[in-house]
Amino acid sequence: MKKTSIPVLSEKLAAPLQAIASPQRIAILLAIGKGEACVCHLEAALGWRQAYISQHLMALRKADILQDRREGRYVYYRLKNASYLDLILDSASLSGLSAETVSAIINTKVYPSCECPHCVPVLISVTALKPKTS
Numbered sequence: 723m724k725k726t727s728i729p730v731l732s733e734k735l736a737a738p739l740q741a742i743a744s745p746q747r748i749a750i751l752l753a754i755g756k757g758e759a760c761v762c763h764l765e766a767a768l769g770w771r772q773a774y775i776s777q778h779l780m781a782l783r784k785a786d787i788l789q790d791r792r793e794g795r796y797v798y799y800r801l802k803n804a805s806y807l808d809l810i811l812d813s814a815s816l817s818g819l820s821a822e823t824v825s826a827i828i829n830t831k832v833y834p835s836c837e838c839p840h841c842v843p844v845l846i847s848v849t850a851l852k853p854k855t856s
């Protein structure tokens with residue numbers, strides 16, 4: 723069997739790096755993390771306009787990094803392969819950040835301004851904690 727040449731191998735290896743090589747895409751991957759997120763959730767997490775986020779989500783989906791799932795009026799995005807988060811964590815050490823700093827902001831945050839099902843159960847439990855008036 724013929725050995726794969728370095729240039730051919732390099733092209734393959736560059737593909738996943740190129741697909742996530744922008745601060746915006748890395749931000750979206752960090753905000754989605756190991757779970758799922760809808761666009762409204764990403765809006766709350768990143769503070770960007772929905773159209774801007776959708777544009778990047780579409781590119782990440784096209785690059786086969788994200789998959790989506792519709793549930794009612796929400797479309798949820800998740801990483802097809804969690805290894806992209808490992809790749810970002812490896813980049814943390816190369817950029818002089820600690821992996822802990824980066825892994826601390828990955829995923830599972832709940833935003834009061836977001837009404838997605840991921841965030842709303844917490845709002846309900848907060849309401850339930852209020853003392854009864856009667």
Ligand SMILES: [Zn+2]
Pocket residue numbers: 762763766833836837838839840841842
């Ligand atoms: Zn949310």
